[in-house]
Amino acid sequence: MFDKILIANRGEIACRVAATARRMGIRTVAVHSDADAGAKHVAACDEAYRLGPAPARESYLRADRILEIARHCSAQAIHPGYGFLSENEAFARAVHDAGLVFIGPPADAIAAMGSKSAAKALMEKAGVPLVPGYHGSEQDPVFLAAEAERIGFPVLIKASAGGGGKGMRIVERADQFAAALASCQREARNAFGDEHVLIERYVLRPRHIEIQVFADTHGNCVHLFERDCSVQRRHQKVIEEAPAPGMTAERRAAMGDAAVAAARAVGYVGAGTVEFIADQAGSFWFMEMNTRLQVEHPVTEMITGQDLVEWQLRVAAGEPLPKAQRELSIDGHAIEVRLYAENPDKGFLPSIGTLKRLRLPDGESFAIGSATSAGGASAGVRVDSGVREGDAITPHYDPMIAKLICHGRDRAEARQRMAGALARVQAAGVQTNAAFLSRLMRDQAFAAAELDTGLIEHRKATLLPEPAAPGLRTLALGAAAVIALERAAATAGPSDPWAVTDGWRHGGAWLARPMRFGFAGAEHEVVVEYAAAGWTVRAGEQAVCLAALRLDTGTGTLRGLAGDGAFEIGVALDGETLHLFGPDGPVALHWAGPLAHAGDDAHEGGGLSAPMPGKVVAVLVEAGARVSRGQPVVVIEAMKMEHTIAAPADGKVTELRYRVGDQVAEGAALIGFEPA
Known part of the structure; x- marks a missing residue:
């Protein structure tokens, strides 16, 4: 077994690997960018070394720097986690050539499965079922459009080298194909450095079911059952569960056998995931193989009782698989x-x-x-x-x-x-x-x-409802939070009679104080009546009584009585946003305070703004152009995903403020726009 390993990743996967390695008596080495110097994964490891500046291409994607650190600290193996270099054939080969162990599959297996097109050709030879489509090398847009017509709409365009929903579009009609193809290729080029795409028939109401496989260097290969990853948004997984609901024993065995066959076809070693698309009738087809540990591996661990990271480390050290297929079961x-x-x-x-x-x-x-x-x-x-x-x-x-x-x-x-x-x-x-x-x-x-991959879209009205105005109880809890925070601030400093916030007034009167909270662009006012025994919050003819407010400033927990019952909520004030965390979910209210200056949050008008920091990758209009509501005007790329900015109404583009390649800050006005 290894004495020391380097974890060439960050975030929860680096913490996860460090926790298992520590339990096994293995020392771990963290690497970090300048943005991650104080990160949790750095603290979780025994040693830590700087890779470089924050951008991934200058830090976590620096294979040469990672190998240099591994040699310097005498690490024997490198665990790539997922993302970054985890499925990079050249990196796996470089690790091997440096005399170190790559905790993952052989470079040849990564190469075989790294191209979706090549992988599908290989799976077809191995007898693994495939979705009808085009997986060849010809990439001429006219040819690809003709292939899409042959396959039949709707089709799915997918980046051959991609994953995580990047470089992927569903195309419903022929007249949408050219724009979708260009967008896919551009996104794939930015994310993976490879704009090669494949085209497949889009299965209606598809389910995304994947099989966890594991193989060792002794010829053993098993599957650890399936995961259902059908609940997605923009082709990225939101919820994963195991086992898949409705899975029969016969279908589980068939999918498991197909996944093992896929792994054996490429001489696989280590942890991998074979992903299938399935229809509602139970038929399934090979989609791709991820040659690494998946983000969703914990659900497999929870139902099997197996530590998959420990399996990775043991297999990489040359040990046989800890369990045979007959010894694995679902709990x-x-x-x-x-x-x-x-x-x-x-x-x-x-x-x-x-x-x-x-x-x-x-x-x-x-x-x-x-x-x-x-x-x-x-x-x-x-x-x-x-x-x-x-x-x-x-x-x-x-x-x-x-x-x-x-x-x-x-x-x-x-x-x-x-x-x-x-x-x-x-x-x-x-x-x-x-x-x-x-x-x-x-x-x-x-x-x-x-379940199907369109569940979120189908249930959009329920899952993404228009925000409802907060009720009186919510506003009363907001008022309780304001009162408690003010009392805590008053008692935190030196004793000052003018800082007392109990609402008492000379002559025995008590304060009646209006409070205004903003929510979803609207303002909601209540009147808080102070008294010796508590507070009454009124909105019109309705009222809620508050009493016994106690704020734990260490945890931000507010307890008290509201109406006839006790409550306990979390409270946090972030600038002018008051967060309430209760059993019914989080609520964010705008609370400016009585002395706040109006207009502080006013935005520059006349322009379409960037929703987040990013880079302009396409400007689709010219100055002076007339546009229709919903027409795409600018595309920005952030976190390797494209975000299209559309015209909010019919109108005229008065000015182009950025060019392709420009970096933009969140809120930057991208174009001048004059509504019709």
């Missing part, structure tokens, strides 16, 4: 959600900022298997996270905050536990998808396991 059900810094109401755009508050469920980190299902409020809950409160979510890396994994005796119990875990998430400083995930857990279609 219960597990669900994983990815908690992201993103705004679901704005097309899931990443949210950049500092995590000024982060409270996650207190389940065990990296706990393997279903043993965590016994006892306690956090029973069956696992939290894998690579960030801490105070860390920054930057535009340089994936905006994932944590993975929450819940295990139960069955799917219903796992789903119930996940709903409870999400209710305990508290994050301020960035927007998150926590409320969206909570709605997914409660969604009728998801609860009934009516």
Whole structure:
């Protein structure tokens, strides 16, 4: 076994590998960029070395620098995690040539599966079923358009070298094909340095089911059953679960055999995932193979009780697989959600900022298997996270905050536990998808396991509803938070009678104070009446009484009485945003305070603004052009994904303020625009 390994990655996967290695008595070495010098994965390892500046191409993608550090610190092996260099054939070969062990498959296996087109040709020879499509090398747009017509619409254009939903578009009609192809190629070139695409028939109401495989150097190969990753947005996974709902024993065996055949066809070693597209009738077809550990591997660990990172380390050290196929079985059900810094109401755009508050469920980190299902409020809950409160979510890396994994005796119990875990998430400083995930857990279609990759789009009205105006109870809790925060601030400094905030007035009168909260662009006013025994919050004829408010400034927990019952919520004030974290989900209210200056948040008018920092990759209009509502005008690239900015109304482009290649800040006015 190894004495020391280098982890050529960051975030929760680096923390995950470090935790398993420590348990096995293996020392670990972290690498980091300038943006990650104080990151959680750095603290989790025994040693740490700087790679370079924040951009990945100058740090985490520097294979030469990683190898230099490995030689310097006498590491024997390199674990690539996922993303970055994990599926890079040249890196795996360079590690081997340097006399080190690459904790992953052989370079030839990565090469064989690295091109989706080549992989499909190989799978066809191995007898693995394929979706009808074009997987060849000809890339002329006219030829590809003709192939799409031959296959039949709708079709799916996919970057051959890609993954993670990048360089992928569904095309419904022939007249949409040229624009979609150009966008796919551009995005693939930016993300992978390769604009080669393939075209496949788009299976209606498809399910995305993948099989975890493992092989060693002794000729053994097993599968650890399936995961259902059908719930996606923009071709990126949102929820993963194991086993797949509705899977029969016969179909599981057939898919497992096909996955093992795929792995054997390329002489595979280590952890891999064979991904299949399946229809509602149960037919399945090979889609691609990921030659690494997957983000969603914890659900497999939770239902099998196996530590897949330990398996990786043992196989890389030359040991045989820890279990044979007959020794593997499924125990219960597990669900994983990815908690992201993103705004679901704005097309899931990443949210950049500092995590000024982060409270996650207190389940065990990296706990393997279903043993965590016994006892306690956090029973069956696992939290894998690579960030801490105070860390920054930057535009340089994936905006994932944590993975929450819940295990139960069955799917219903796992789903119930996940709903409870999400209710305990508290994050301020960035927007998150926590409320969206909570709605997914409660969604009728998801609860009934009516799964396909379009579920989120089909259920958009339920999952992404228009924000409803806050009720009086929510406003009363907002008022309670303001009162508690003011009292805490008054008692934190020197004793000053003028700083007392109890609302008493000379002559025995008590304060009646208006409070205004903003929500979804509207203002909501209540009147708070102070008294010796508490407060009354009024809105018109309705009223809620507050009493016994107690704020724990260390945890941000506010307890008290509202109406006839007790409440307990999390409170955080981030600038002029008041966050309330309660059992019904998070609520963010705008609270400017009585002395705030009006107009501070006014934006420059007359322009279409960038939703996040990025680079302009296409300008689709000219100055003076007349455009229609919804017409694409500018495309920016951020976090290796393209974001199209469209005209908000019919009008005229008065000015182009940026050119292709320019970097833009969040909120930058991209063009001058004059509505009709």
